[in-house]
Amino acid sequence: MTRPRPRPAATRPPGRTDTRPPARTDTRRPSGPSGPSGPSGPPAASRTPARPLRTPPQPPPHPTELFTERLLLVLSGQKPVHWAARHIAHTAFDDLTRLAESAPLAVHGRRPTVHRIGHYEPRSGVFEVFARICTGGPSLRALAFRLHLGEDARWRCTAVEVGTPAP
Template sequence: MTRNTTRPPGRHDQRRPRGPRRPRGPHDWFAERLLAVVSGQRPVHSLLGLTVGPAYDQLVTLATASPAHDPGAGAEPRRERLRPVLRHCGRFHPGPGVIEAFARIATGDRVSAMAFRLEQGPDLRWRCAAVEMAPLP
């Protein structure tokens, strides 16, 4: 029996695969890690060696402002919290060894933004030098 379709066997929906995806860069990786820390999914110290300057202190402040780190959260019945999701991450290269990145974050139907700066050190590793964002809803 000859098939006249390009669908894999057993697949019945009409969706097609998306086109070619852009290669992921260090800004994508950092955006995911930063969101995990700020949303309380990972501890702040997981980014300790990946930050320079005041960025670590900024992360500590952002993470403790998150509802996931609210000490009074256990006093009331636990409600299901919406998990923030990284929707898009973009970048700008102001010079060699520097990436200024931004990310759109969706939490339910609310959208917020995060901005951060990555700097490449002499060892060619990327480190976060600054982070800015409003606390997640």
């Protein structure tokens, strides 16, 4: 009968008592699910809690800017008239409906842009607004409307007109 050969004793540094082999040092980065973004999470350097970027609060847009955009969408044919109906009062809805039928600010393939907005406040709670609208050509179109602040603290358009360029 043959006896198994005895294994040579592993050489251990002095003071080491465990019998496990020395740990292997792997210099490769792990990939796949156990990689830096896997179950073990991101690397230690990126584990610091990230502070959310704080932007200063923006003031709400002025009512003249909001209504200019609303009227521009309706008069260019991008939105139907009833989309803005709750923001229009009195005979201005009839005027807007009549104007929207001809789509005076419609541009084929491009959206008209607001070139400049200005307003005059004849008394508190009333704005008379004028806007220059660029429709892609060499000339600008004029949009004028009037805003009233209602008792319910909501702005409503009470008059609207569009100027067409001279031929």
